[in-house]
Each structure stands twice: as structure tokens, then as C-alpha cells.
Ligand SMILES: Nc1ncnc2c1ncn2[C@@H]1O[C@H](COP(=O)(O)OP(=O)(O)O)[C@@H](O)[C@H]1O
């Protein structure tokens with residue numbers, strides 16, 4: 001073993017820092033999935049009839065479907081009857097003020113670096129914290145309400161803004177879209193809802209932290225963001241889970257609607273428990289994220305730093321319907337040990353002069369498999385559509401794999417689509433050059449990997465970028481430098 | 482300062498250095514010359530600790546310490562600097578970030594606090610003047626898209642910043658036009674002091690017009706076959722290496 005491998009092993013062997021479990025009273029329903037369970041979930045959330053019906057429709061459809069097999073992933077058979085579909089910290093779903101919140105729960109979010117007490121928060125970030133199936137606390141709601149912004153848990157939105165939910169839920173990702181979307185539409189628990197009225201520039205970052213705590217439970221959250229004409233919002237999402245030997249299922253849906261001149265930035269730092277270094281445990285992460293640029297001149301940007309999960313199946317996409325609308329996808333996906341990631345994007349060009357950019361940086365270490373899968377589709381009417389895609393893969397060591405699956409469907413001759421792809425190994429020469437300047441190998445790898453991912457990290461909001469850099473270092477020390 | 486005793490170095494079972502003896506004292510400048518493939522870069526790499534060169538015999542002492550027991554980064558922290566013949570590019574890593582990490586690693590080794598950002602930037606500005614390097618260059622990623630000459634200047638710039646006790650410059654002069662050559666040599670001369678030493682590996686005597694060496698060595702087929710003062714370099718320039726090769730080959 002060379003020194004580099006030794007250090008890589010050490011680095012990649014380090015512990016997941018968010019693996020603790022919170023001792024808290026949790027209300028769960030029995031394992032298993034059937035119409036009765038769907039009804040129970042809906043009843044627990046005191047949902048209106050139409051929503052119960054919509055869940056049941058999705059459930060019936062899901063039963064006719066099969067789990068997709070096309071991804072470059074090896075997944076043991078999942079027993080959907082062996083999962084708990086609803087878990088909630090006891091004590092009622094939502095807290096009116098901080099005194100009511102279980103101190104254990106507060107402590108959990110504090111340990112994750114997410115203080116819920118507003119005064120202690122990073123200025124300018126409103127947080128919705130979701131533990132298992134329910135939203136625990138949304139901060140800064142009043143400040144936001146002054147501007148007409150709605151930022152609340154999905155369940156609250158169902159109660160207080162049923163018209164908006166009815167109008168937009170499922171409008172971007174219908175329950176028929178895919179296997180996991182159907183499952184989510186049947187059993188979704190909670191999530192965040194965000195509405196930015198016409199002409200409003202959201203003054204703070206909105207952020208949701210998702211935490212799976214209870215054992216044997218799946219987490220199925222839904223996020224819906226609607227940005228009216230001339231509005232702007234930047235949205236952050238973070239996720240962690242305790243270390244457990246069994247795999248846990250996470251199947252989420254995120255929908256974004258951007259009207260005329262609206263801009264939505266959606267950033268994710270995904271750090272679900274990846275399993276241990278022998279590949280035991282970890283989250284199965286099957287997520288459907290899609291945004292529609294409905295209005296002319298609208299823009300949706302997805303930025304993701306994917307470091308966690310045993311299995312990642314995720315393709316944040318943009319439907320570019322409005323003329324001159326813009327879709328962007330910036331991604332860093334890191335896999336280590338036995339992690340598997342199949343991630344990428346879809347850019348669907350419908351309107352004239354629509355533009356999209358895809359920058360994907362894969363980093364593989366250990367025995368992991370890391371795939372980029374992307375579709376660029378230009379429809380007949382998308383005159384002068386433009387796409388630029390760049391997919392780079394970086395390999396650390398020689399037991400990991402990197403794969404690129406670009407798909408292109410162009411139906412308009414005026415479209416210009418460019419694709420570039422590179423694969424490189426982290427160079428011995430680069431590491432030695434750093435060593436010779438007094439930098440040890442661990443820090444050298446960290447420097448080189450962060451440099452490699454810089455184009456994407458630069459797209460993240462400041463506080464998140466620093467966090468993401470550290471996370472890369474941990475994942476590759478924990479797996480990337 | 483540096484004592485190399487009967488050093489033999491192999492790569493993949495092929496012996497490249499076949500018993501090098503060299504002694505460098507503080508304040509001295511040594512030049513190592515020799516035809517292509519004679520082992521000059523191998524010697525430099527072995528001193529810096531490149532792991533695929535195996536030291537099969539002999540000793541390298543630096544201030545009495547056995548260098549071969551130190552990692553490459555610890556050798557650097559002890560004050561050994563290698564100016565690379567082919568500096569590598571590190572995309573996305575800014576010169577500022579790279580050098581700050583380097584300096585602070587060295588300071589930590591010596592038990593010093595990290596250099597505050599302001600002081601570091603001031604130091605960068607100061608040293609940039611020594612090598613007349615463009616500000617633009619230090620705002621870019623390490624060596625990325627640098628021309629050959631810029632890469633070499635960048636090596637000298639890093640040397641100026643890190644203030645090594647022993648600098649080994651591997652063909653820093655090759656590929657430089659006359660202006661760049663003057664700048665590089667000026668840089669080296671300004672950094673000369675009674676406390677530190679320099680080993681200049683070069684092909685051409687041209688550089689030695691600017692940096693006057695105390696001793697000149699000729700390396701050929703893995704051995705130092707001749708040493709002398711600066712007039713030896715001139716002789717080599719005039720007559721080439723053939724006469725030395727003949728001398729050596731006749732003796733074998
Ligand atoms: N990485 C390497 N792998 C195999 N052979 C090498 C390597 N580096 C140098 N050599 C060999 O070692 C010998 C000396 O090379 P080098 O030290 O680069 O000479 P110089 O710098 O004097 O031109 C040459 O025969 C060269 O082919």
C-alpha cells in the first residue's frame with residue numbers, strides 16, 4: 001500500500017458525525033402499507049377528503065408499478081411491508097413557542113448545528129426542521145409574513161392554504177411520474193411549503209433540515225415552492241440520519257414553480273447516513289426533484305452537494321417552458337466505501353431561446369460507484385435552445401468506478417447542444433507537489449478535491465459553502481478533502 | 482549542512498544513482514551539470530523524498546539529521562525546497578490558498594501560530610516584487626494555464642515566500658528567455674545568505690553567468706565524475722561533455 005492509499009483509507013474510514021440517535025418518545029403506527037395505512041396517515045394529519053382521495057389514487061397506481069431497474073445501482077430487494085410509514089415525536093405536531101419543544105429535540109437540532117431559537121440563528125436564514133414525519137418548528141414566520149411570504153410545514157399549508165396546495169401539488173411531479181413519486185404521493189408525511197408573492201425578493205435564505213430519527217421508518221417528505229411573477233427566493237435543504245445497521249428508505253418529492261421573471265435557487269447538502277465502511281446500513285435515497293419555468297424569463301438553479309446515503313437515485317430537473325427561461329444544474333457527488341450514486345438532471349427545452357447549463361463533478365473513492373445520468377431534450381418549438389453540459393469524474397484509488405450516461409434528444413435544428421466529459425485520477429504528482437511545499441497528504445487531497453469541485457461550491461450560499469467544503473473533507477477523510 | 486554519502490538509488494530495480502558523494506555547506510552555491518539522463522532529477526527527487534525512488538545504499542544527512550527517515554512534507558518543513566523541472570497544475574486551487582496552507586503547515590511544524598491573513602497578503606506582495614511576477618498570476622489556480630516561463634518564475638516566487646535553507650533548482654533555467662533568466666537569477670541572488678545554500682541543476686553554463694557557483698559538479702551515468710570551480714562550467718560550454726565521457730568510459 002502506498003502512503004496515499006493508507007491515508008485515503010484512514011480518511012475514508014473516519015466516522016459519520018451525525019450518527020447519534022435522539023431518545024425521545026415517538027408515536028408510530030404498525031409496519032406495513034395498505035389502503036388502511038394511507039387513510040391512517042391522512043387522518044392523523046386531519047386532512048381534507050380530497051387529499052385522502054388523492055393519496056389513495058396514488059397508492060392504487062403505485063401497486064401497479066415496479067421499481068425501476070435502469071439505474072447503475074445494485075439494490076437488495078426492498079420489503080415495503082417491513083417499513084413504518086408514520087413516526088412523529090409525541091407531544092403534538094407543532095409548537096407555538098420554544099418552551100413547548102422537547103429539550104431533547106432542541107438538543108438534536110443544536111448538535112446538528114441548527115439552532116432553532118431565532119435569536120441564535122445565522123442572520124438571514126429561516127429554518128423549517130423536519131424530524132421523522134413531522135415539521136418540528138419553523139422559524140422567522142412572522143418576519144416573512146410581513147412581506148406576504150408563506151413559509152411553513154406542508155401539513156400547515158394543507159390546513160391554512162388549501163387552494164394553493166390543491167392548485168400546485170402534483171402539477172410538476174404527478175403521482176404517475178415514477179415508482180417513488182407514486183409512493184411518496186400516497187404516504188408523504190411532511191415537508192415545507194414556500195410561496196413568494198408577486199414582486200417580492202425574499203430577504204433571507206429559507207432552509208429546511210430533514211432528520212430521520214426513529215428506527216425502521218421511511219421518510220417521505222414533500223416540498224413545494226411557488227414563486228410568482230418577478231419574485232426571488234434562495235432555498236436550502238440539509239439532511240442527516242442516525243447510524244443504523246439496517247437500511248432506511250427516503251423517498252421525497254420537491255416541486256418548484258417559477259412564473260414570469262421569477263428566480264428560484266435550490267441548494268442541497270445531502271448528508272444522509274452512508275452506511276459503515278463495510279457497506280452495512282445507510283439510507284436509500286430516491287428523490288424526484290423537478291422545477292418548471294412556467295413564465296417567460298424565469299430561472300431555476302439546482303445546486304447539490306451529495307455526500308451521504310448508501311444509494312442515491314436523484315435527477316433534479318427543469319422544464320423550460322417560458323420563453324428565454326434558464327435552467328441550471330450544479331452538482332458535486334462524492335461516493336466512498338460501498339456507496340452508490342446514480343444522479344444527474346433532465347433539461348427539457350420547450351420554449352424559444354431557452355438555455356440550460358449542467359456542471360457535474362463526480363468524486364469516487366473506496367469501492368464506490370458514481371454515475372452521472374443526464375437528459376437534454378429539445379422539443380420542436382424550442383427555437384435557438386442552448387445547452388452546455390460538462391461532466392467531470394475524479395477517481396481516488398483504483399477500486400472505484402465512475403460512469404457517464406448522457407442522453408440527447410434534439411427536435412429543433414436551430415438548437416446548439418455542447419457536451420464535455422473528462423475523467424481524471426487524483427495525481428501522485430499533484431500530491432507530491434503539495435508535500436514538497438510542506439502540506440501533508442491528507443490536506444493535499446482536501447485542497448485538490450475542493451479545487452476540483454470549486455465551480456459548484458461557488459454556487460452555494462456562503463454559510464453553506466463553508467459547510468460543504470468541510471463535509472467534502474470529512475467524507476473523503478470521511479472521504480474527500 | 483547537507484552530506485550525501487555513497488548514495489545509491491534505484492527505480493524498479495534499475496540502479497540510477499551509483500554512489501553519490503556530495504557535501505554542501507551553508508552559504509554555498511553548487512551547480513550540478515551533466516548530459517540528459519545522467520540522474521540529476523533523480524538526485525533532486527531522492528532528496529525531496531519522492532517515494533518511487535528506492536534508496537538502496539548510503540546516507541543523506543541534513544544538519545546531521547537522517548533525511549531518509551522523514552516524510553516529504555517534513556523534509557520541506559525542515560527547510561528543503563525543490564524547484565521542479567516540470568511543475569504540475571492543480572486546477573481550482575488558488576495560489577493564495579495553496580501558499581497559505583503551505584506556510585501555515587510549516588509554521589505549525591515549528592510551533593508558530595498561523596500567519597494572519599493580512600500579514601500573509603503583505604508577504605505575498607513583497608515577494609512578488611522579488612521575482613517581478615504579475616499579480617494576475619497569483620490570483621489564478623496553481624500553475625494552471627501558465628506558460629513554461631511563468632511556471633519557472635512561480636517556482637522561484639514560492640521559494641522566496643517559503644525561505645528554505647536549502648533550495649534545489651532543477652533546470653529552472655531551461656525554456657526561459659533572456660529576460661526571464663535575468664529575473665530568476667536575480668531572485669536567487671537576492672535570497673542568497675550565509676545561512677542558506679543552493680543547488681542549481683542546469684544544462685547550460687548561461688545561468689552560471691548570472692549566479693556564480695562556488696563549486697561545479699558533473700554528473701554522468703549516476704556518478705559525480707568531476708568537480709571544480711566555475712571555470713569547469715566554462716570548459717563544458719566550450720568543449721561539450723564528450724571529453725568527460727571519454728575519460729570516464731576509458732576508465733571503466
Ligand atoms: N519515473 C521514472 N521511471 C523510470 N525511469 C526513470 C524515471 N525517472 C527517471 N528515470 C530514468 O532514470 C534515468 C535518469 O533520469 P533523470 O534523473 O531524469 O536524468 P536527468 O535529470 O539528468 O536528465 C534515466 O535513464 C531515466 O529514464
Ligand SMILES: [Mg+2]
Nearest residue numbers: 521522566652
Ligand atoms: Mg532532469
